[in-house]
Amino acid sequence: MSTPEHGLARIDATDDPASARPHAPSSPLLICEHCDTVHRNHALARGETMRCVRCGALLARYHVLNAGGMLALVLTALIVFLIANVWPVVTLGLGSQQSSATLWGIILKMWGQxxxxxxxIAAATLFFFPLNKMLMLGWVLFFARDGRRAPGFASIMKSLYYLQPWTMSEVFVLGAIVSIVKAHAYFDVQPDPGIWAYGVLMLLITVFSGIDLRSLWDMTEPDQ
Structure with a gap:
């Protein structure tokens, strides 16, 4: 492990910060999790990110949403997730026969075949991992609105970090689109509300991926 040292973090601006009110840093120091370099924290304006002067790793980014705004996004994603798993994903027609399939219908079909x-793998990455991620994130944000840390905060934050790369709704949506296009040559294919809901969910999960969860440590204080 390298020896920590103090340094000024490099700030990258991707927007005009002149018209934005910078966020005041809640902690005077930031430590790079990749090379252990210690930096002085700085207020960030809209569009700015803070990177390590030694290895270039991302230390912090400006966030427009507060904890309440993030919680609203999570609740929206949970509603969309429910629609995506209840409604059929696609309907295939051949002559007078039609067959609709939900996500769980497809998973059970693969199991039976x-x-x-x-x-x-499909059940874990398309259902259990995204659901657990949204529930855990909603739990910590519910308390973070009042500046408090939820029970089990540290363990949940670690779990969210490891779950980050295992929510693959975007892979499912892209694969479904390709399959629908190919199946259209042989069947009458009708996209159902489930696939559209997964498309919206993909966008919401992309927004979640842009949220620096480490900022929740600075937004909250442990209960005394």
């Missing part, structure tokens, strides 16, 4: 590993 001898592909249990694929079924388990």
């Amino acid at each position: 001898g592909a249990p590993i694929v079924a388990v």
Whole structure:
């Protein structure tokens, strides 16, 4: 491990900060999690990010949303997630016959046709991981609105960090679009509300990915 040292973090501006009111830093120091370099914290304006002077890793970014705004996004995502899993994803028609399938119908079909590993991976990355991520994030944000840390805050934050790369709704949406285009040559294909809901969910999860969860440590104080 390298020896920590004090330094001024490099600030990258991607927008005009002159018209934005900078956020005051809640902690005087920032430590790079990649090289352990200690930096002096700075207020960030709209569009700015703070990077390590030694390795260039992202230390902090400006956030427009507060904890209440983030919680509203999480609740919206949970509603969309419910729609995506209740409504059919696609309807296939051949002559007078039609067949609709939900996400769980597809997963159970794969399980029954001898592909249990694929079924388990699909269930984990498309249902259990995203659901747990939204529930845990909603839990910590519910308390963060009042500047408090939720029970189990540290463990939840670690879990959110490891779950970050395992929510693959965007992969499912892109794969479904490709499959619908190819199946259209043989069947009458009708996209159902489930696939549109997954498209919206993909956008919301992309927004979540842009949120620096480390800022929740500075937004909240442990209960005394």
